[in-house]
Amino acid sequence: MISDYIKKKQILLVDDEPELLDMVVSILREDGYENIRTAGTVEEALKEAEKSEPELAILDVMLPDGDGFGLMEKLREKGDYPVLFLTARGEDEDKFRGFGLGADDYIVKPFLPKELLFRVAAILRRSYKEEDPLVKLSGCKIDLERAEVIKEGERIPLTAKEYELLSALYRNAGRIVTIDALCEAAWGDNPYGYENSLMAHIRRIREKIETNPSKPVSLVTVKGLGYKLIIA
Amino acid sequence: MKSIPKLIRRFVLILLLSIFLFLVLNIGFLVFYTVGHSSNGGPWTTAQEAAEAMTATEEGYTLPEKMQTELESKNIWAVYIDNGTLKALWHSDNLPDTVPLQYTASEITSLTRGYINDCPTFTGTGEEGLMILGYPQKSFWKHMYPSWDYQMIESAPRTVLLVLGGNILLVMLIYLGANSGLLRSVRPIVDGIRRLPEGEPVRLKEKGILSELAFHLNKASEVLQSQKYQLMKKDAARANWIAGVSHDIRTPLSMVMGYAGQIENLTYLREEDRKKASAIVRQSRRMKGLINDLNLASKMEYNMQPLVREDINAVALARQVAVDFINMDVEGRYPIEWETEDALTVCRIYADKELMKRAISNLIQNSMNHNEDGCTIYVSVAAGGYCVISVEDDGTGASDEQIEKLNHAPHYMVCDTNTTEQRHGLGLLIVKQIAESHGGCVEIGRGGHGGFGVKIVLPVKD
Numbered sequence: 001m002i003s004d005y006i007k008k009k010q011i012l013l014v015d016d017e018p019e020l021l022d023m024v025v026s027i028l029r030e031d032g033y034e035n036i037r038t039a040g041t042v043e044e045a046l047k048e049a050e051k052s053e054p055e056l057a058i059l060d061v062m063l064p065d066g067d068g069f070g071l072m073e074k075l076r077e078k079g080d081y082p083v084l085f086l087t088a089r090g091e092d093e094d095k096f097r098g099f100g101l102g103a104d105d106y107i108v109k110p111f112l113p114k115e116l117l118f119r120v121a122a123i124l125r126r127s128y129k130e131e132d133p134l135v136k137l138s139g140c141k142i143d144l145e146r147a148e149v150i151k152e153g154e155r156i157p158l159t160a161k162e163y164e165l166l167s168a169l170y171r172n173a174g175r176i177v178t179i180d181a182l183c184e185a186a187w188g189d190n191p192y193g194y195e196n197s198l199m200a201h202i203r204r205i206r207e208k209i210e211t212n213p214s215k216p217v218s219l220v221t222v223k224g225l226g227y228k229l230i231i232a
Numbered sequence: 233m234k235s236i237p238k239l240i241r242r243f244v245l246i247l248l249l250s251i252f253l254f255l256v257l258n259i260g261f262l263v264f265y266t267v268g269h270s271s272n273g274g275p276w277t278t279a280q281e282a283a284e285a286m287t288a289t290e291e292g293y294t295l296p297e298k299m300q301t302e303l304e305s306k307n308i309w310a311v312y313i314d315n316g317t318l319k320a321l322w323h324s325d326n327l328p329d330t331v332p333l334q335y336t337a338s339e340i341t342s343l344t345r346g347y348i349n350d351c352p353t354f355t356g357t358g359e360e361g362l363m364i365l366g367y368p369q370k371s372f373w374k375h376m377y378p379s380w381d382y383q384m385i386e387s388a389p390r391t392v393l394l395v396l397g398g399n400i401l402l403v404m405l406i407y408l409g410a411n412s413g414l415l416r417s418v419r420p421i422v423d424g425i426r427r428l429p430e431g432e433p434v435r436l437k438e439k440g441i442l443s444e445l446a447f448h449l450n451k452a453s454e455v456l457q458s459q460k461y462q463l464m465k466k467d468a469a470r471a472n473w474i475a476g477v478s479h480d481i482r483t484p485l486s487m488v489m490g491y492a493g494q495i496e497n498l499t500y501l502r503e504e505d506r507k508k509a510s511a512i513v514r515q516s517r518r519m520k521g522l523i524n525d526l527n528l529a530s531k532m533e534y535n536m537q538p539l540v541r542e543d544i545n546a547v548a549l550a551r552q553v554a555v556d557f558i559n560m561d562v563e564g565r566y567p568i569e570w571e572t573e574d575a576l577t578v579c580r581i582y583a584d585k586e587l588m589k590r591a592i593s594n595l596i597q598n599s600m601n602h603n604e605d606g607c608t609i610y611v612s613v614a615a616g617g618y619c620v621i622s623v624e625d626d627g628t629g630a631s632d633e634q635i636e637k638l639n640h641a642p643h644y645m646v647c648d649t650n651t652t653e654q655r656h657g658l659g660l661l662i663v664k665q666i667a668e669s670h671g672g673c674v675e676i677g678r679g680g681h682g683g684f685g686v687k688i689v690l691p692v693k694d
Contacts, residue, residue, distance in 0.1 A: 017483055020483060020490075023486070026494065027490060027494060030494065088479050088482035089479060109483055109486040110485040110488070110490075110519075111486060111489065111490070112513065112517070113493040113497075114493065115560075175555075176555045176558055176559055177555075179551065180545065180547075180548035192545065192577070222555075222558075223570065224551075224571075225551055225555050225558070225570045226551070
């Protein structure tokens with residue numbers, strides 16, 4: 001599901017616990033990530049960032065010579081890349097502060113390896129487009145860059161709403177996306193009352209992407225809850 | 233503050249009643265006093281009776297023996313004067329030598345109004361003459377010019393009433409003036425006493441007639457505030473302590489969880505070793521849940537968790553939580569069934585989104601924790617007068633006794649007595665705390681699927 005290109009991204013990992021650093025590195029490496037740099041302090045992190053030009057930073061909030069929020073601001077001065085906080089502080093205000101400053105995600109310790117891996121992959125996929133942007137489904141390919149479905153050699157254009165819905169489903173490929181989250185993706189912050197419209201759009205998307213739209217295999221319904229995009 | 237007008241009414245009533253009683257008592261006393269001192273009929277009456285009692289005999293005029301004795305016993309002398317000659321026709325034996333026996337008309341006028349030799353004199357008219365009685369000196373004071381303006385006498389009742397009314401008004405004004413000062417001093421004190429039990433700080437100006445009361449009230453408030461501060465400090469210290477401990481446990485637990493998570497996926501290990509690693513992961517997750525719960529429960533208990541309330545759709549929220557669990561449950565041991573009616577797409581509540589998510593997650597996690605062999609979890613939202621979010625399962629469930637305890641026995645975290653009996657997890661306590669902080673409640677029971685079931689009942693937003 002996760003394309004190889006994201007595994008080559010440069011990751012900067014900052015935490016003052018050497019053992020935790022080792023563990024996170026081993027989790028990432030085992031999943032195929034190749035370029036990981038580590039640092040234990042703000043100073044080291046800034047030096048490392050100068051050298052390696054990271055494409056994702058995973059930061060602890062509490063560091064011996066400063067905090068992760070300050071570090072993120074300094075890193076952002078040099079380059080605009082995604083930041084994921086990995087911290088033992090689970091306070092809501094910390095989360096809001098992190099998101100307010102533009103953090104891309106926030107994981108509270110303790111965490112499971114697969115949770116970390118999923119979030120890292122999601123951030124990277126969101127932030128960096130694949131060189132070959134074609135999403136392969138069982139009966140077709142989707143070119144999200146050009147908002148088109150390529151089915152049996154034919155290019156079928158997607159409408160704006162269909163594109164929004166497919167993008168949201170693709171970002172969470174293999175996972176259920178709720179009806180409400182899809183409505184929000186397509187119709188904005190106050191998505192009440194669009195459930196029927198959503199069903200109509202899903203039907204039209206299926207006509208474009210499924211071999212047999214009445215028996216969908218790529219865009220499946222999870223009754224009452226939402227939809228799931230299955231990538232081949 | 234309702235007591236102030238009541239107090240004024242009471243004061244005025246007491247005043248009016250006092251004035252009325254004073255008047256009645258004074259008039260009564262006046263009547264009693266006057267009547268008491270004129271019970272002998274007065275000197276004028278005595279003189280008239282003596283004049284009428286004079287009888288002419290062959291030896292001249294005489295006064296009956298009985299009357300003579302009575303007059304003498306009171307040291308009263310008497311002279312009876314002829315109408316024509318103005319000479320004494322008769323006189324009592326005790327007549328002083330200085331009293332004349334021959335009178336002129338002007339002397340008669342003078343003695344009628346006044347005195348002879350400082351003895352107050354009173355006259356009575358007989359058939360032939362005039363009876364003059366002389367009382368001992370200083371026995372009576374005589375008003376010598378008893379005449380008043382007629383109009384004054386005529387308007388006397390009105391004047392008296394007016395003066396009386398004026399007096400009452402004046403007394404009332406003085407009284408109200410004096411009392412308004414008192415009431416002004418009482419008002420802040422009443423207000424202060426009202427604020428004391430509400431926990432607000434009270435600081436009154438310590439001046440005026442009730443300054444001592446204000447001083448003691450300020451003192452009481454200071455003591456209460458200090459106690460409140462101490463209590464808050466203690467609560468904050470306890471919550472911070474729990475937050476600190478849970479923070480410090482997170483990093484080591486990350487290592488346990490992380491490495492165990494890696495080990496459970498190592499394909500070259502024996503199945504049973506991987507299972508052991510899985511058990512460590514499972515238990516670590518429980519510990520993670522406990523840490524999170526402990527932290528939140530203590531914050532909610534000590535009112536340190538701010539509620540960020542907003543208008544949210546409970547259906548969307550419950551659906552998102554259910555989906556998050558489904559997305560995480562790779563092994564499929566805990567399938568989740570969405571049982572909300574299709575027609576219900578929106579159920580608006582005014583709530584803290586994160587806390588409500590936490591409550592529903594806790595219920596789902598609770599079903600998982602108590603059914604290690606797996607179970608189906610049923611999530612639903614129903615709207616009526618209330619928003620009811622249900623999480624039920626078809627697992628092992630709980631006995632009636634356990635359900636009764638969960639519904640009614642206090643949790644060890646909030647129990648101030650013996651805690652040996654209350655050893656259940658924090659998950660449900662948090663759900664209760666969250667529901668209650670949103671004006672709702674929690675119903676724990678069996679549910680409709682043979683296992684355990686919990687309903688969160690919340691007020692809907694209009």
